[in-house]
Amino acid sequence: MTSVRRKSYVDGVRPGVRVPFAEVDLTDGSEPVRLYDTSGPGSDPAAGLPPLRGPWIAERGDVAPVRGPGTPLAGERPTQLAYARAGVITPEMEFVAIREGVAPELVRDEIAAGRAVLPANVNHPEIEPMIIGKAFLVKVNANIGTSAVSSSIAEEVEKMSWATRWGADTVMDLSTGKRIHETREAIVRNSPVPIGTVPLYQALEKVNGDPAALSWEIFRDTVIEQAEQGVDYMTVHAGVRLAYVPLAVNRVTGIVSRGGSIMAAWCLAHHEENFLYTHFAELCAILARYDVTFSLGDGLRPGSIADANDEAQFAELRTLGELTRIAWEYDVQVMIEGPGHVPMHKIKENVDLQQELCHEAPFYTLGPLTTDIAPAYDHITSAIGAAMIGMFGTAMLCYVTPKEHLGLPDRDDVKAGVIAYKIAAHAADLAKGHPGAQAWDDALSKARFEFRWEDQFNLSLDPETARSYHDATLPAAPAKTAHFCSMCGPKFCSMKISQELRGYAERGMHEKSEEFLASGGRVYLPLTS
């Protein structure tokens, strides 16, 4: 039997619910290993992806039409939260249950309780549904987007596909500068995963980058424009209240959130309360119509180790807790964004406080970075914090790339960031004892112990790189079946020796040791010479 990594599908009870997995056939004849797969069916940028959810949304009869402007029927709240609260298991929920290997009732109940979100805009039928909540696998978000300084629409669509190929569970389009609408349209129509945005960025472009010129009306129209395109979740900085701004003034790094600094600038310019806070209920009514999920932004998150867990950060967090309750009244799904830069001993407090103040709404954190000293390696400084905060109950981790603080991520940076975060997320799943998480580790370790190199590569998070590193030292094909590796060479390979020990230990040591010495006393017969 040969080692192969291939796509496989599991059908649900409901026709049309067909869940993709990456399946690895092993050479030892044991059960194939089934891995969570975010890569999607593969899209032709010109045509976009097929509308997988189309029939499901149409069947509910709560929106018409699905594509295009998609005006929801008056009064309807076609949200997954509304259906979950009504006791309904939607096709999206069934899809997610199969993907996560849990009961559909668990998916429905966690969404109904607000402990999980299933971001799925009624105008984004192309996505393969996924869920974000502490009872499920820890998820990873990848940020992409054009900026005033660089990159094109085609590049960003390519980055999106590249990110999902390596395991990104959602993608945020943070485009600024020109052609924001067209860039987003291309990304949404081609994405197999939910798309998130920060509408404030586009709103600011509409007023030529002048925060003081922003208004509720401009912001509202931008949100509707994006909701109609199919954006699945939106970051809204409604917690940056006028009274909190002075709390950030004496920080080492002030306000590092773009959205946070923009709203703080608006508040100070007008000496008025944040219009996102004062118009929050109206905003909820709009998001409910499209089932856009709130990602309540942490505009006052710390931007350095020195500013972690300070009063500005936690004052905003308390406000996000109030807003969560209001959104839930409108059946709008909510997750809460978190830091940032936090030393390891202060990470747990962030999760505990967020879960308490925000009534267990899912936590979605950026890293956190556990030290500020390593620009160019912040995918690592933050993977440490991300793994820990995931273990403590954070539901989704926003990746950080090696270019963080220095420049815009290119294709390689996107991959490096996603891989580092898939590692952090899986390490957290193991630590949380997520059912089935360890089976992956065990299958790979068993393949390693038994020198099934191809099985080991195909089970790896990045098969190509693992294979190429092995071949760099031992290129010969036979080496892939050899019972040793280049660390020890053909002599006294520890794995080989300890395999042989099994024989002795299992079949009584004493007589075996005599027989063994009689046979020449060599524990290991080198493959060479």
Added chain:
Amino acid sequence: MTSVRRKSYVDGVRPGVRVPFAEVDLTDGSEPVRLYDTSGPGSDPAAGLPPLRGPWIAERGDVAPVRGPGTPLAGERPTQLAYARAGVITPEMEFVAIREGVAPELVRDEIAAGRAVLPANVNHPEIEPMIIGKAFLVKVNANIGTSAVSSSIAEEVEKMSWATRWGADTVMDLSTGKRIHETREAIVRNSPVPIGTVPLYQALEKVNGDPAALSWEIFRDTVIEQAEQGVDYMTVHAGVRLAYVPLAVNRVTGIVSRGGSIMAAWCLAHHEENFLYTHFAELCAILARYDVTFSLGDGLRPGSIADANDEAQFAELRTLGELTRIAWEYDVQVMIEGPGHVPMHKIKENVDLQQELCHEAPFYTLGPLTTDIAPAYDHITSAIGAAMIGMFGTAMLCYVTPKEHLGLPDRDDVKAGVIAYKIAAHAADLAKGHPGAQAWDDALSKARFEFRWEDQFNLSLDPETARSYHDATLPAAPAKTAHFCSMCGPKFCSMKISQELRGYAERGMHEKSEEFLASGGRVYLPLTS
């Protein structure tokens, strides 16, 4: 004032005690930042390094001559532990105290209590003394060494210098195959940091790779040969007792330690107790004569998530605790090696148990890797575990490179491994609240907030890479002084905006907002146009 990273020195009370630092001059005129420096004076491989410790060792009059065979005077135990117990502060201790920014008495007392080790063979006068203990900065070890399959002596010396340039605090020479003695001689004579070895590897070469043919006499003579060359610490797998071997038989990955599997093979072949265990006292007497520090090996460490914290691992750990007491009776310094592969929720137990069973002797761990699924990225899977285990009290972290499990590390892998581990070690220092650790983060974050790009680069763990990533997006020299970066572009840079907020918040908001609107209401005047 220009931003510069340069070497500086601090003199001790005693003549000849001159401690090197990497010092960064900042453009804002604030105090230069002094960083711990392991790079050494720079050696000419042909000549080797000057014998910094020569006069100090000679002055003690307990060994003669310093170089060459270096026969210690009969009965003497010229160890740092013996001197510390006698209340003496050696020049090595004073050097370390200045390096760590602590009182010499603390250094002496931690060594005397066995809570810290100062590895410094009397025949290795070239090193700049360093200390390993939970009261001090967390240290990083880098493994190098030739193998039967690849690499040359010159390459390994180059790797050693490269590793210390990026911050390796000690280097282990794990050479196997041909010319082990010559390779080690070249490394020891050129290394500014302590060198560790696993004498068992060379002993095995002497019996043509046949573990069953090993004997106490062959091992003893190998230890003396290496001690006379100046090896500062040696890994000894004396805890792999005959009775523990069966405990590892049903593991997913058996015995993954090379030394552990070799001794297990010997025990089973002869059905006798491990000769390193039965001759341990004799070994102590030898190490005492040269002040070689024990690194008691964890031959039964887990090699996979499935095997973490099992009976085989902890049975050996209990034995290492017994052996620690015996070594201390001989005034021999001791540290204890630890795993390996451990999921995050099982990491703390490793440190707590080791500290209890081994009477607070310093813990020295390999990673641990927090998941098995990412070969080619194990510097990251393990940096997560290393940072956590460091936070819990581990004194030194043995690095893991991207090539772990796949091949031998090249120059780039060595750098990647060292950088990932310096990040883990510093994150742990921050979490432990090590005095002065956060000053580095604060200086860099302040430079970032004030757009002092060159200061930010020079304060970075890897200035070259940070600078090159920045230049990749904004190559123009002016960009280095620009008040924005490529993430946001010239418009609404959050750092810039929040700097401006200071003005408003500090000078009363209300009238400022009026004045501000009167002035045109722009929070940010783009640098361009």
